[in-house]
Amino acid sequence: MGENRGTREHVGRHLRDNKRLPHHPQPHPGVLGCHPPVPPLSGADSAGWLPGEAARHDGQHGGRSHGAERAAAGGGSGCAQRGPAAGACRRAGGGRGGLEPAGSPRRGAVLRRAGAAVKRHNLTKMWFMKIIDEREKNLDDRAYRNIQELEKYAENTQSALLYLTLEMLGVRDVHADHAASHIGKAQGIVTCLRATPYHCTRQKVFLPMDVCMLHGVSQEDFIRGKQEKNVRDVIYDIASQAHIHLEHARSFSKKVPVKAYPAFFCTVALDDYLCNVRKVDFNIFHPSLQRKSTLLPLHLYIRSWKKTY
Structure with missing residues (x-):
């Protein structure tokens, strides 16, 4: 528990300003404070804790299996x-x-x-199939039960698209696949956050239920657009998980072929949203979050010029 608390506080230093707002409480233990808590990412590999990943990890890496899976996929x-x-x-x-x-x-x-x-x-046929199958499972429009379920959806949709993009770029590298896995999860989580105000206008909330229950927040609170601190705590916890995935994907960027970087430039928009939601103290309904960022093209150019993601 002490390790989880330290990890959460470390993430908070990245996501928040150095001076935490006085009315905003200290985060709960655990990366997301879920029950059971989501273990923090550690080392160069997340295969030991990311849910539903055992079947797709190749050895000690989080990327695709380039052996049996690809042979079976056709x-x-x-x-x-x-x-x-x-x-x-x-x-x-x-x-x-x-x-x-x-x-x-x-x-x-x-x-x-x-x-x-x-x-x-x-x-690879398998990545198309994963996208179709996962979207079919979500036709009932129900909320995610926990953060792991949201990550699984993101892995089978957003990450799968990144795997296909890497194949189109001619990149078949386990480190690139590992980065794509984490970036795809971050993109799925951020997309869920960004879409929440829109969904709330249609009386729907898809945020992980376990995180909402942890902070005593109901779906009705989001539908009514409440901005109390416990509502912002839910957004903080979920945004923290997206930030962790981005940081982990960058932790081994030197091992990723430069040829793969164009597939990962979506991180520019993800960073922009996470930065903006932090500036408004995780008030997901703040009007500034619904406006387009005029600096995105410039940031994208800088990322491309520096050859980073």
Whole structure:
């Protein structure tokens, strides 16, 4: 517990200003204060604690398995739409086999382009399948039970897209895959946070329930747009987890091929949002968070010039 508390305070120093606001309480023990607490990332590998990852870790790394998984995956297929759009896609003949390299492309401009990309870059079918399967599981529009469930969704959607992007860049490296895994999780978590004000206007909340329960916050509190400190504590805990994933992905950036960096420039937008939400003391409903950042292109250029992510 002492180790978790120290990790949480370390994250707080990154996410908050040096002087914590006087009315904002000290964070609870644990990285997220979940029950059970989410262990902090340590060392060069998270394979020991990240949920649902045992099947996809290769040795001691968090990246894809380049052996049995790729051999079993074969060519590519899939349609990454959800809800009615997904059903329409399949009714049009563009189901899970719509991206198979063999044969003529199915109907639909998206599937034709995707099929051509699969054939040209020899993309892995498994990543398309993971995106489809995970989105199908979320058609019921229910809240995530815990942070692990949110991370699993992000891994099978956002990280899977990054794996495909790496393949299109010609990068097949275990360190790049490991970074993509953590960046994808961070992107999924930040996307969930950014979408919360929009979802609340439609009487829906998808934030992890265990974190909300920890701080005594109900879905109704978010729907009503409350800004009490316990509501901000929920956002702080979830944002902290996204920050941890980004920092861990950067901890071994020197081992990642420079050729893979363009796939990871999405971290510019993630950093921008986490920085802005910290400035407003984790008030997710603050109007400034809904405005576009005019400096994003400049930050992206600087990241590209420095060859960092």
